[in-house]
Amino acid sequence: xxxxxxxxxxxxxxxxxxxxxxxxxxxxxxxxxxxxxxxxxxxxxxxxxxxxxxxxxxxxxxxxxxxxxxxxxxxxxxxxxxxxxxxxxxxxxxxxxxxxxxxxxxxxxxxxxxxxxxxxxxxxxxxxxxxxxxxxxxxxxxxxxxxxxxxxxxxxxxxxxxxxxxxxxxxxxxxxxxxxxxxxxxxxxxxxxxxxxxxxxxxxxxxxxxxxxxxxxxxxxxxxxxxxxxxxxxxxxxxxxxxxxxxxxxxxxxxxxxxxxxxxxxxxxxxxxxxxxxxxxxxxxxxxxxxxxx
Amino acid sequence: xxxxxxxxxxxxxxxxxxxxxxxxxxxxxxxxxxxxxxxxxxxxxxxxxxxxxxxxxxxxxxxxxxxxxxxxxxxxxxxxxxxxxxxxxxxxxxxxxxxxxxxxxxxxxxxxxxxxxxxxxxxxxxxxxxxxxxxxxxxxxxxxxxxxxxxxxxxxxxxxxxxxxxxxxxxxxxxxxxxxxxxxxxxxxxxxxxxxxxxxxxxxxxxxxxxxxxxxxxxxxxxxxxxxxxxxxxxxxxxxxxxxxxxxxxxxxxxxxxxxxxxxxxxxxxxxxxxxxxxxxxxxxxxxxxxxxxxxxxxxxxxxxxxxxxxxxxxxxxxxxxxxxxxxxxxxxxxxxxxxxxxxxxxxxxxxxxxxxxxxxxxxxxxxxxxxxxxxxxxxxxxxxxxxxxxxxxxxxxxxxxxxxxxxxxxxxxxxxxxxxxxxxxxxxxxxxxxxxxxxxxxx
Numbered sequence: 001x002x003x004x005x006x007x008x009x010x011x012x013x014x015x016x017x018x019x020x021x022x023x024x025x026x027x028x029x030x031x032x033x034x035x036x037x038x039x040x041x042x043x044x045x046x047x048x049x050x051x052x053x054x055x056x057x058x059x060x061x062x063x064x065x066x067x068x069x070x071x072x073x074x075x076x077x078x079x080x081x082x083x084x085x086x087x088x089x090x091x092x093x094x095x096x097x098x099x100x101x102x103x104x105x106x107x108x109x110x111x112x113x114x115x116x117x118x119x120x121x122x123x124x125x126x127x128x129x130x131x132x133x134x135x136x137x138x139x140x141x142x143x144x145x146x147x148x149x150x151x152x153x154x155x156x157x158x159x160x161x162x163x164x165x166x167x168x169x170x171x172x173x174x175x176x177x178x179x180x181x182x183x184x185x186x187x188x189x190x191x192x193x194x195x196x197x198x199x200x201x202x203x204x205x206x207x208x209x210x211x212x213x214x215x216x217x218x219x220x221x222x223x224x225x226x227x228x229x230x231x232x233x234x235x236x237x238x239x240x241x242x243x244x245x246x247x248x249x250x251x252x253x254x255x256x257x258x259x260x261x262x263x264x265x266x267x268x269x270x271x272x273x274x275x276x277x278x279x280x281x282x283x284x285x286x287x288x289x290x291x292x293x294x
Numbered sequence: 295x296x297x298x299x300x301x302x303x304x305x306x307x308x309x310x311x312x313x314x315x316x317x318x319x320x321x322x323x324x325x326x327x328x329x330x331x332x333x334x335x336x337x338x339x340x341x342x343x344x345x346x347x348x349x350x351x352x353x354x355x356x357x358x359x360x361x362x363x364x365x366x367x368x369x370x371x372x373x374x375x376x377x378x379x380x381x382x383x384x385x386x387x388x389x390x391x392x393x394x395x396x397x398x399x400x401x402x403x404x405x406x407x408x409x410x411x412x413x414x415x416x417x418x419x420x421x422x423x424x425x426x427x428x429x430x431x432x433x434x435x436x437x438x439x440x441x442x443x444x445x446x447x448x449x450x451x452x453x454x455x456x457x458x459x460x461x462x463x464x465x466x467x468x469x470x471x472x473x474x475x476x477x478x479x480x481x482x483x484x485x486x487x488x489x490x491x492x493x494x495x496x497x498x499x500x501x502x503x504x505x506x507x508x509x510x511x512x513x514x515x516x517x518x519x520x521x522x523x524x525x526x527x528x529x530x531x532x533x534x535x536x537x538x539x540x541x542x543x544x545x546x547x548x549x550x551x552x553x554x555x556x557x558x559x560x561x562x563x564x565x566x567x568x569x570x571x572x573x574x575x576x577x578x579x580x581x582x583x584x585x586x587x588x589x590x591x592x593x594x595x596x597x598x599x600x601x602x603x604x605x606x607x608x609x610x611x612x613x614x615x616x617x618x619x620x621x622x623x624x625x626x627x628x629x630x631x632x633x634x635x636x637x638x639x640x641x642x643x644x645x646x647x648x649x650x651x652x653x654x655x656x657x658x659x660x661x662x663x664x665x666x667x668x669x670x671x672x673x674x675x676x677x678x679x680x681x682x683x684x685x686x687x688x689x690x691x692x693x694x695x696x697x698x699x700x701x702x703x704x705x706x707x708x709x710x711x712x713x714x715x716x717x718x719x720x721x722x723x724x725x726x727x728x729x730x731x732x733x734x735x736x737x738x
Binding site for chain 2: 041044047244258
């Protein structure tokens with residue numbers, strides 16, 4: 001009988017924290033997304049009432065062009081950046097795990113290193129390579145007649161993509177390597193006996209067997225893309241291409257912490273969460289269908 | 295065999311927690327405090343809490359604490375306003391708690407009043423203190439007849455410039471008018487340098503320029519806000535900057551005091567900064583700048599005022615404070631007493647003094663960094679005296695500044711001009727203000 005209550009007692013510290021820092025804030029955010037505050041008087045001195053707003057906040061969020069633009073921007077960003085990053089991570093992982101790799105430990109650590117640098121610091125570092133007049137890259141390109149403005153309105157999104165790719169490729173590579181290491185050695189032996197070359201091993205053994213890891217990294221990356229925040233926030237003071245609602249999260253942040261409009265911020269946060277959920281589910285669905293076909 | 299907590303109790307508990315959560319997110323009785331009876335001064339000793347992002351504020355409070363034995367002030371550092379400080383203050387007030395006093399930027403004061411977070415100090419006799427304050431500072435905490443905070447520092451505009459390069463190398467003199475500013479900018483650009491840089495997304499320079507030109511963008515009339523963001527003075531100012539931007543006479547690559555700015559200013563490639571007087575402390579950190587920089591008046595128009603105001607903060611008494619009278623007593627000391635001003639300058643590095651006739655002891659001396667100039671007395675003080683006292687900040691100022699900043703990005707990107715953008719921004723801003731229930735009219 002005692003043993004029945006023991007797990008609950010032991011889990012209580014976690015459960016309480018989980019309830020009060022995860023579940024409750026989510027519920028409050030959802031409730032708040034349906035509320036709006038109306039004020040009267042010059043500066044609200046005649047009172048304020050909080051009232052049920054139905055879907056008003058959601059409609060306002062979805063008709064806020066800055067917000068919808070930011071979602072479309074992140075979709076374009078994700079299609080390019082996530083693809084490039086996952087392909088790069090996979091290639092690096094396969095190379096480091098191939099029999100002919102030299103010093104795999106050293107390179108693994110080197111590729112992983114950028115992940116240890118906080119996003120804000122990484123962005124400041126990269127900004128020195130982007131800002132015209134300071135950047136040796138811009139100077140060097142100028143000498144050969146190429147004029148680029150990495151922080152211009154059309155380029156800055158891809159400059160951010162570059163920073164994100166630089167930061168996370170090594171991290172995703174590690175996840176894939178972990179899965180590669182879990183492939184039983186006898187599979188490789190059998191392939192060798194059957195006369196499979198290194199390429200054949202990659203396409204017929206390694207790639208199919210690391211699919212779960214690839215899925216995981218892709219879903220993490222989709223969610224990460226929707227939550228992009230620090231990089232555009234830091235670059236905004238140097239780029240004419242970044243407005244105050246450049247990414248969905250920046251928009252929700254502005255409404256919550258700068259405009260004190262919690263209803264709108266909550267509605268945007270819920271929309272971001274739903275979008276991440278739908279996109280992740282779609283990625284899983286595609287993967288399952290492909291898995292069944294092969 | 296039975297579960298530790300019967301299911302029904304668990305559900306009830308969950309519902310109670312949910313109800314508590316809901317109660318927390320209802321707005322506090324905004325304005326209620328300012329309609330109830332004033333809270334009389336306390337008989338016994340009082341302890342006040344004070345949240346601000348000024349550094350070493352406790353050292354300032356300690357001076358006050360030592361000067362009398364009734365009131366004790368405890369200062370707590372919080373992150374800067376938009377970096378999370380405001381969210382922290384507003385959440386605390388919404389939950390019915392929070393400190394007695396909090397730092398609020400001057401332009402955000404009406405926004406805090408709107409959120410029901412401030413005590414109207416006119417009800418505690420603060421109007422009698424007006425004579426002790428710099429009029430330019432006092433005007434900024436006033437909305438109609440209400441006094442929403444105690445001004446703590448201001449940022450009268452001036453022009454900081456690299457005299458060594460500007461006068462020595464290029465043989466130019468600091469521009470007295472905006473027309474001269476344009477001519478000088480052309481010369482500097484021809485010499486392959488940059489006169490000034492602007493953060494392309496920072497809209498706060500627009501009200502700064504407009505108030506100097508003599509416009510009053512937000513005018514409270516009875517219970518209505520009248521917007522004048524596209525009046526004649528503003529349009530003249532907008533037209534001038536359209537010309538400057540079209541000819542690329544200032545750089546919009548990065549804002550002042552950003553990392554690339556320091557690198558360029560250190561090399562002598564960016565020559566000036568036209569902005570708040572608090573810029574002096576930041577310019578003093580330009581590498582190798584000592585003795586080379588100087589300060590001049592803000593370039594001005596034929597009409598309008600000598601200067602505008604950029605930045606500055608207030609110390610506001612929150613609506614949840616149980617000791618507004620004592621809080622005001624402390625703030626009176628801190629913001630007008632020479633001891634308080636000197637302590638704030640020495641420890642916290644505040645901007646321009648909010649007091650009527652005291653600029654701070656250390657500021658009366660000549661500055662080694664700024665070419666031996668007594669710039670505070672000779673330049674900043676007249677700039678502080680030449681402010682547009684009719685200017686009033688509106689609620690939702692942060693949103694308004696962001697809207698202007700986004701408009702400015704369009705101008706920088708070549709998709710618009712200030713003369714086109716400002717009337718559009720005015721329409722949007724009127725709509726945003728109306729949406730939360732304020733009465734707004736656009737001046738014809």
